[in-house]
Amino acid sequence: MKKLVFMDHDGGIDDLLSLLLLLTIDEIELIGVSITPADCYLEPGVESSYKLLQLMGKEKDVPLGRGEYHGVNAFPPAWRAQPEVVNFLPMLINLPPSPDPYGIPNAVDLMVEKIKNASQPVSVLMTGPCSNLVLALEKDPSIKENIAEVVWMGGAFEVGGNVQTFQHNGSAEWNVFWDPINAKKMLAYELPLVFIPLDVTNHVPVGKTFLSRLAKQAEYKLSDLTGQFWATTIDTIPSYHYTYYMWDILATSYLALKDKFEVAEAMVDISVRPPNEGQTLLTSSGYKAKYAFDVDQEAFYEYMLQQFKR
Ligand code: AGV
Ligand code: CA
Numbered sequence: 001m002k003k004l005v006f007m008d009h010d011g012g013i014d015d016l017l018s019l020l021l022l023l024t025i026d027e028i029e030l031i032g033v034s035i036t037p038a039d040c041y042l043e044p045g046v047e048s049s050y051k052l053l054q055l056m057g058k059e060k061d062v063p064l065g066r067g068e069y070h071g072v073n074a075f076p077p078a079w080r081a082q083p084e085v086v087n088f089l090p091m092l093i094n095l096p097p098s099p100d101p102y103g104i105p106n107a108v109d110l111m112v113e114k115i116k117n118a119s120q121p122v123s124v125l126m127t128g129p130c131s132n133l134v135l136a137l138e139k140d141p142s143i144k145e146n147i148a149e150v151v152w153m154g155g156a157f158e159v160g161g162n163v164q165t166f167q168h169n170g171s172a173e174w175n176v177f178w179d180p181i182n183a184k185k186m187l188a189y190e191l192p193l194v195f196i197p198l199d200v201t202n203h204v205p206v207g208k209t210f211l212s213r214l215a216k217q218a219e220y221k222l223s224d225l226t227g228q229f230w231a232t233t234i235d236t237i238p239s240y241h242y243t244y245y246m247w248d249i250l251a252t253s254y255l256a257l258k259d260k261f262e263v264a265e266a267m268v269d270i271s272v273r274p275p276n277e278g279q280t281l282l283t284s285s286g287y288k289a290k291y292a293f294d295v296d297q298e299a300f301y302e303y304m305l306q307q308f309k310r
Contacts, residue, residue, distance in 0.1 A: 002029040004118050004148075005255065006111060008067075009049075009248070010128025010175075011040025011083050013233050016048055017226055018127050018252040023056040024222070024307040025256050030058070032114040034065035034107035036128040038178050041073045042066065044084040044102050050098030051087060055225075065110030066101055069131050071179030073165075073278070086233050089147065091225050110134040112143055121148035123255060127248035129175050130154065134182040137189055142248040147191060153251035155197035155280035157266070157291055162198065167274040173198050176270060177278030187287040194249035194263060195291035197280065203297055204246040206230055210301050214308065222308040246300075253300055254292065258262070262294035 002132060005028050009015035011057075022030055035045045053059040086092060105113075113130055115122050124133060132153055137141060149249040154175040156162070161172040176183045186193070211230055233244040254261060267287035271279045280291075 001120065003027055003032050003255065004029050004120060004122045005125055006031055006114055006122050007033045007125045008036055008107065008111070008128060008132050010036040010038035011045030011048065012248065013083050013086070013126075013229050014081070014246060014248040015039070015127045016052060016086055018248040019049060019052050019253050020056070020222065020226065021249055021304070021307055022125070023052070023058060024254075024310060029253060030062050031118060032063050032065060032110050034067055034110055034132055036067040036069075036107070036132055038071060038128045039079055039174070040083050041080050041143065044087060045300055046101040046104065047098045048083060048086050048092070049094050050248075051092045054095045055092070063105065063110060063114075064099075065105050067106035067107040067132055069108075069135060071131060072127055072181070073177050073179075075174065075178065075189050082232070086175060086229060089225070089228055091221070107132045108135045108139055112140045115143040115146050116140065118146055121146050123149045123151065125252060125255065126150070126152045126154070127251055129178040129183070130186050131179045131182045134186050134232075144189060144191065144274065149252050150191045150193040151196060152193060153196045153201070153248045153249055155195045155291065157197055157280055157282055158293070159199050159202060161279065163278065168277065169275040171276045172278030173280070176280060180270055180272045180278040183278070184272055187268055187270060187289060190288055193289045194254070195268075195280065195289060196254055197291050200261070200292040200295050201245045201247045201250050203295055204250050204300060206233065206244045206246055210304075213305060217305065217309060220309045222310045226308050249304070250295065253303055257300065257303055260296040260299045261292045263290050263292050265290050
């Protein structure tokens, strides 16, 4: 039987790559996708999700949900605007238009409906903030029973964070920082949660070696397209080094490559105020959760190359 997955993403380049990856995994059945307007603007995020579903022939099977909730710490507008570029790539631009983003279901309603009515417990994959899941649990606490696992790209435990802003010491990761209050609430539910934090994503930068290997198999449509997605990330990181990480894609691959990850059990809490608002803390007074801290990098890169041979 296939593993049922509901995905909530926030429209970044690697979120979209993650959606594409998910659609290539034969053992997984995607039952719904909701879009959180965090690292994207909602409308282009819905559009690119729909285009990717069309590309994979899944637009009739996988419903999209519109995230209406906005966290307290907005992502920089330049980051939110960036992913619209994918809607203009030659392979996507002429696909039929997506549905009106205001005509599709609300993300929280869709999540509740899909998880509640699923024939078996659902894995929830979140590659943006976790707000929609918390709102869904608040709306209908009974869905907790039908959640098999929650995989969340978020947090930074024993490494520095990636938030750089006023009143902040840099210890938080953005997906948690967007909405720390709901992230803390999620911990209190004590779901079967595994964080894929910066501790492990730091091990998988998008390097030239990988992109070059991907380009060598560009006769495959998905290798060609994903290579173009990744190429758009080069100018966005203010660094001399090439350091876009495979944050969300690594989290997505966890669903298929569990045994390639090293995972620790921990007691976790989340700070909700300066100077470390959104920091994930290891503390005995916290809540039970797991987090990945290492991965077999070569196995992961190989897996990408194999999945995108289509
Ligand atoms: O913190 C990582 C999360 C991931 O879900 N996102 C990007 C990934 O989708 C936020 C983020 C951190 N640094 C960024 C981010 C950057 N330089 N550009 C865009 N987003
Ligand atoms: Ca993301």
